[in-house]
Amino acid sequence: MKMKSNIAVSDSGFIFNPDTGESFTVNPIGGLIINQLKEGRETQEISRLIRDKYNVQFATFEKDFDDFIGLLRNYSLIENG
Amino acid sequence: MADHKRKLTIAVSGLNAIDSPGPGVAVIRALREAESFDVRIIGLAYESLEPGIFMHDLVDRTYQIPYPSAGIDAVFERIDYIHSREKLDVIIPNFDAELYPFIRLEKRLKEMNIHMCLPTMEQFEERHKVNLNEFGTRYNLKVPKSTVVHELSSVYSLPSEFKYPVVVKGKYYDASICYNMEQIKTQFNKITAKWGLPIIIQEFVHGSEFNVTGLGDGKGNTISAIPMRKQYITEKGKAWGGISISDKRMLELTHSFISQTKWKGGFELELMKDKNGEFYLLEINPRMPAWIYLSVGVGQNIPEALVRLALGEDVKPFAEYRVGKMFVRFAWDMIVDMEEFQTISTMGEL
Numbered sequence: 001m002k003m004k005s006n007i008a009v010s011d012s013g014f015i016f017n018p019d020t021g022e023s024f025t026v027n028p029i030g031g032l033i034i035n036q037l038k039e040g041r042e043t044q045e046i047s048r049l050i051r052d053k054y055n056v057q058f059a060t061f062e063k064d065f066d067d068f069i070g071l072l073r074n075y076s077l078i079e080n081g
Numbered sequence: 082m083a084d085h086k087r088k089l090t091i092a093v094s095g096l097n098a099i100d101s102p103g104p105g106v107a108v109i110r111a112l113r114e115a116e117s118f119d120v121r122i123i124g125l126a127y128e129s130l131e132p133g134i135f136m137h138d139l140v141d142r143t144y145q146i147p148y149p150s151a152g153i154d155a156v157f158e159r160i161d162y163i164h165s166r167e168k169l170d171v172i173i174p175n176f177d178a179e180l181y182p183f184i185r186l187e188k189r190l191k192e193m194n195i196h197m198c199l200p201t202m203e204q205f206e207e208r209h210k211v212n213l214n215e216f217g218t219r220y221n222l223k224v225p226k227s228t229v230v231h232e233l234s235s236v237y238s239l240p241s242e243f244k245y246p247v248v249v250k251g252k253y254y255d256a257s258i259c260y261n262m263e264q265i266k267t268q269f270n271k272i273t274a275k276w277g278l279p280i281i282i283q284e285f286v287h288g289s290e291f292n293v294t295g296l297g298d299g300k301g302n303t304i305s306a307i308p309m310r311k312q313y314i315t316e317k318g319k320a321w322g323g324i325s326i327s328d329k330r331m332l333e334l335t336h337s338f339i340s341q342t343k344w345k346g347g348f349e350l351e352l353m354k355d356k357n358g359e360f361y362l363l364e365i366n367p368r369m370p371a372w373i374y375l376s377v378g379v380g381q382n383i384p385e386a387l388v389r390l391a392l393g394e395d396v397k398p399f400a401e402y403r404v405g406k407m408f409v410r411f412a413w414d415m416i417v418d419m420e421e422f423q424t425i426s427t428m429g430e431l
Contacts, residue, residue, distance in 0.1 A: 006327070008405070018404045021291075021310025021326040076358075 001069070002079045003037045017077060024075065029054070033068060037078075043069070086119045090167055091388060092160075094125040095175030095371075096133025096140070101254075101317045102410075104175045106133045107374040109140065111384035114377055118388070123167050125174075129426040135417045142167070145429035149182050156182045157189065169195045171391050173384070175368050177253050180205055198346045198391035200367050208342070208365040210250060210281050220341045222334065222362050225353075227283040236265050239282065248283040251276035256318065258285060286363070288355040290314065291328070293335045294370050296383050298390055299345030305381045305399045306335040309372065312407070320372055320410075325379045327404045334360060347373070347387050372408055379403040 008016045013031040015024040026034065029050065036046045043065070051061055072078050091112060095103030105124070112120045124143035126134050134143045144163045147155045156179075163169065172195055174183045183190075184202050191197075199205075208216055210227070217224030226243070230236055239247075249268040250256040253276050259265045265282070272280050295306035308331040313322035335350060347369035353361045369383060376383040379402040389396050425431040 016405055018327040020289075020328065021312070021324045 001037065001043060002040060003034060003072075003077060004079050005038075007034075007038070007077055009034050009038065015077070017075070020076070022075065030068065033065070034072075037072075086117070088119045088121060089170045089388065090121045090123060092123040092125050092163065092167070092169050092172045093140075093175065094127075094146070094173070094179060096124050096126050096131040096143070097128070098132040100315065101319055102371040103131075104369045104371045104373055106136065106139065107371055108173055108175060108369060108384045109133070110374050111377045111382050112388065113139065115382060115385035115388070117385060121167075123163065123169065125163075125172075126425070129422060132415065134425055134431055135415055135421060143425065143431045145425065149179050153182045153185050157186055160186070160190065160195070161193075164193060164195060171196050171388050173197070173369075173387065173391075174199070177367060180367055196391040196393070198387045200344060200346050200348075204342055204344055205367050208367060210283075210364055211252065211279060213281075213283075213362075213364070216365075217362065220338065222338065223359060224362050225284040225286050227281050229279045229281055230269070231279045233266065233269055236262070236269060236282070243282065243284060246285045248285050250281040250283060252279060252281075283363075286353040286355055286361045288353045288361075290320075291326075291331060291352045291354055291360070292320065292323070292370065292372075293331055293350040293352065294347070294373060294376060294383065295335050295339065295350075296347050296386055296390070297339040297342075297344035298396065299343055301340040301343045303336050303339045303398055304386050304390070304396055305376065305383050305402075306332055306339075307376055307379055307381060307383075307402055308332060308335075309375060313409075322407065322409045323372055323375065324407045325375060325402060325404055330360060334362070338365075346390075347383060372410075375406065375408045378406045378408065 006018050013026045015026060033046055047065060093105050093108055095105030097103040098106040109122050122140050124133055124140040125146045126143050127148055133140055146159045174180055183197060184199050184205060187197055187199060211229050213224050213227055228240060246258045246260045248256055249259050249265055251272040255272050255276060257268045259268055269280055290311045291308060293306055293308045296304040298304050308326050308328050309323045310326050311320040311323050315321050349366040349370040350362060351364040353363055373383055381399040381402050386396050421431055
């Protein structure tokens with residue numbers, strides 16, 4: 001799973017899809033996940049990174065993480081799958 | 082190096098920068114920023130309250146011209162008079178309805194050394210919304226189902242493949258979404274009273290609105306193509322804000338349209354992307370759109386290239402454009418002296 005290479009993400013969490021003209025904003029955790037995906041990190045790696053950084057239970061994080069990835073997929077921001 | 086740009090006198094119509102704006106003012110702004118020439122702009126107006134008439138930093142002088150319904154001879158006579166005063170090099174008509182007389186007059190005006198860059202009459206007619214079904218079939222472009230209605234009684238026998246809502250469209254302008262027969266009848270009467278017959282009833286495609294503006298050289302080459310997503314849409318369906326995008330399928334669709342039709346001149350493709358990501362071609366406007374100034378913003382000055390094509394110059398296709406450039410339209414009140422309004426109203430010139 002990888003973010004589309006042409007998706008632009010600013011430091012402030014503004015996302016622009018140049019193919020569709022759609023734009024979105026995400027909070028800092030969302031921005032962190034997206035940047036990790038852009039760098040080609042696997043979901044397990046990202047999961048570990050976030051759980052190390054924030055005090056969150058595995059089950060809670062996995063559910064929110066899946067929801068977030070589902071949103072990215074729904075908005076065609078992810079390259080495959 | 083000294084600036085030795087040639088100066089062209091260009092007449093431009095569509096000065097009605099109103100809530101459903103004509104493209105004239107945007108075209109003029111682009112021409113004023115042309116790199117290959119300087120301009121003297123002659124405005125061509127139909128009504129004495131078209132805002133562009135009073136924009137003296139953009140328009141040097143304005144003349145009222147007769148509506149196309151007055152006939153080709155009346156239009157020619159007025160252009161002949163304006164030419165005798167202003168020595169026009171180029172005319173850029175910006176309304177669908179006036180293209181018919183100007184295409185017919187193209188040869189006569191060229192003999193007077195007035196140049197235009199227009200589609201042929203065949204191109205103008207075949208892309209007409211009345212003929213959109215055939216156009217889609219001929220050029221393998223996906224279009225919504227539509228039917229042409231010449232009398233009110235025909236709407237009662239609409240083909241069964243039409244499901245509500247449908248879009249009711251005027252021959253030249255106006256479109257409205259209708260959810261039942263009563264609404265269709267109301268719109269039929271409203272639109273025919275204003276624009277005449279026929280009207281078009283079109284399948285409504287749910288989705289997001291996209292547009293492409295571009296320029297064809299008449300030989301099948303795309304000189305320019307800029308895809309845009311509407312971000313802010315007015316009640317009349319006009320883009321009040323938009324952003325340039327890089328969708329490859331929209332560009333391919335545009336190249337396909339130009340190469341197959343050998344389109345000459347500016348145009349706008351109105352597209353709808355449905356939930357499956359399929360693009361439907363809703364309309365082909367045979368002239369530049371009101372948001373044409375975005376073309377300058379992204380690095381492809383379409384009005385400038387169109388003028389050079391009109392003058393018979395060799396214009397190379399633009400190689401790239403900036404993605405993510407936005408336009409945001411705004412309303413602006415000008416203060417106008419009564420004398421100016423009086424002059425354009427009574428003398429037909431300002």
